[in-house]
Amino acid sequence: MKVSTLRAKSFVVLLALSLLTSCTQLPDLKPFADATTRMAGAMRQGYAQTEGLLIRAELDSPRIDALRARWDSTKKAINAIVAYSDALAALADAGNKGEESAGALIASLEGVQTAVGALLPGIPNIPATVTTVFRKINGVVAKLRARKALKEAVNDADEALNATATILSLNFQELARLNRAAGQEILNKLEFDNNTLRDYHDALTAEKNQITPILTKMLAYQNKDNESTRPTIFSDLRNADPAFASDLDAATQALGAGATAAQTEALTLTLLRRRQQHWDERVLYLQGELNRIAPEYDAYQAKKDEIKEVIKNNGPAFSSTVIETWASTHSGLKSALAKKQRVTVLELTSVVNELIEIAESVGKEKANGKD
Numbered sequence: 001m002k003v004s005t006l007r008a009k010s011f012v013v014l015l016a017l018s019l020l021t022s023c024t025q026l027p028d029l030k031p032f033a034d035a036t037t038r039m040a041g042a043m044r045q046g047y048a049q050t051e052g053l054l055i056r057a058e059l060d061s062p063r064i065d066a067l068r069a070r071w072d073s074t075k076k077a078i079n080a081i082v083a084y085s086d087a088l089a090a091l092a093d094a095g096n097k098g099e100e101s102a103g104a105l106i107a108s109l110e111g112v113q114t115a116v117g118a119l120l121p122g123i124p125n126i127p128a129t130v131t132t133v134f135r136k137i138n139g140v141v142a143k144l145r146a147r148k149a150l151k152e153a154v155n156d157a158d159e160a161l162n163a164t165a166t167i168l169s170l171n172f173q174e175l176a177r178l179n180r181a182a183g184q185e186i187l188n189k190l191e192f193d194n195n196t197l198r199d200y201h202d203a204l205t206a207e208k209n210q211i212t213p214i215l216t217k218m219l220a221y222q223n224k225d226n227e228s229t230r231p232t233i234f235s236d237l238r239n240a241d242p243a244f245a246s247d248l249d250a251a252t253q254a255l256g257a258g259a260t261a262a263q264t265e266a267l268t269l270t271l272l273r274r275r276q277q278h279w280d281e282r283v284l285y286l287q288g289e290l291n292r293i294a295p296e297y298d299a300y301q302a303k304k305d306e307i308k309e310v311i312k313n314n315g316p317a318f319s320s321t322v323i324e325t326w327a328s329t330h331s332g333l334k335s336a337l338a339k340k341q342r343v344t345v346l347e348l349t350s351v352v353n354e355l356i357e358i359a360e361s362v363g364k365e366k367a368n369g370k371d
Contacts, residue, residue: 028343032329033082033089035345035352039322040078042355046315047071049359050179063185067178073118074171080115081164081326084108088333091150106144109157113137116164119171126170133163151337158331165327169320176317183311190307194300201290201297208286211279214240218276222269237272244275313358325351 051068087105120131137160144153191198217237220226226233238245248271252259255267329348336343 029085029089029092029333031345032333032343032348033085035329035348036082036085036326039326039348039352039355040082042352042359043078043315043319043322044075045359046319046355047175049315050182050310063178064182067175067182070122070171070175070178073115073122074168074175077112077115077119077168077171080108080111081168083111084161088150088154102144105150105153106141109137109141109144112161112164113141116167119167123167123170123174126167130163130166130170133159134167136160137164151334154330154333154337158334161330162327165323165330168323172316172319172323176314176320179314179316180311183307187304187307187311190300190303197293197297197300201293204286204290208283208290211283211286215276215279215283218272218279221272241275244271247271247275315355315359318355318358322348322351322355 051071084105087108091102091105116134120126137157140153140156140160143156214237217233217240221230221233221237238248248268251267251271252264255263259267325348329345333343335341
């Protein structure tokens, strides 16, 4: 037993030494690890917007349950990707020696295998070729246990990790679909719950908008500067306010055929001002009602805009682009390690920043800090 234990310990030490010796003067992989961590944070932030919205909506349904369950598995896969990039960075650090660094890289790849593999059953129509390549991660782990160097490990792992990225990308597309469906369900519920409020507001606004042009024509008719256009204004006014036209016709008829133009004009102005007062009072009432319901209506509109923003700026959908860029950046590690060049993460940083901007553009619930 003691001999066996000694051999096991010797094997781990040899593995660590092999990996670390081959990593001498390797480029700094911390920028890649940092970018991966920021990517994970941006993805979590994007989902938190939707989750916060679901909580505030107090809405529960099988669709939303599916979204939450899918995200739980996705989060584990993202965490596994972060652990892998951190392990790479630690192992490439010449000052970070010992069997713990080598073991962490192996454990991280096993974590990727477990967490990403758990996503496969929930992704519809995933190509068999993708799953086949992903399964090759088993062989990568086996080679690592056989004292492969870091550069060789990255080369061996790259194909499987690109397949991993494809799986995550497809998974984010499924999350995006669930996210849109959940957002639309919340929007539908919000609209249904506020039917009466919305219809009343719209009716008040429509009536006010109908009255405003009438009042404008009444004021224009009474403006002496419009003398040349008064006949046209008067005709438009009669068409816009049939009740005024009817009252005026009846009063003019009662005045008699012998009435002078001045008498007719005086009668017209009297009826017009009376009608104008009626409309002024009506507008005052309508505006008062609009003011009264404004807090509730504005809150409804703000909530609707927030939901639409969540649906429009679908963080999970854009996460597909981000994870694909991550895979491309990982592939770039191969040449960087071989040539001992600086690892370039500019493109990954750019798309991560864009994802953060998308998440932050969504309305937030500042009062309770749920976002």
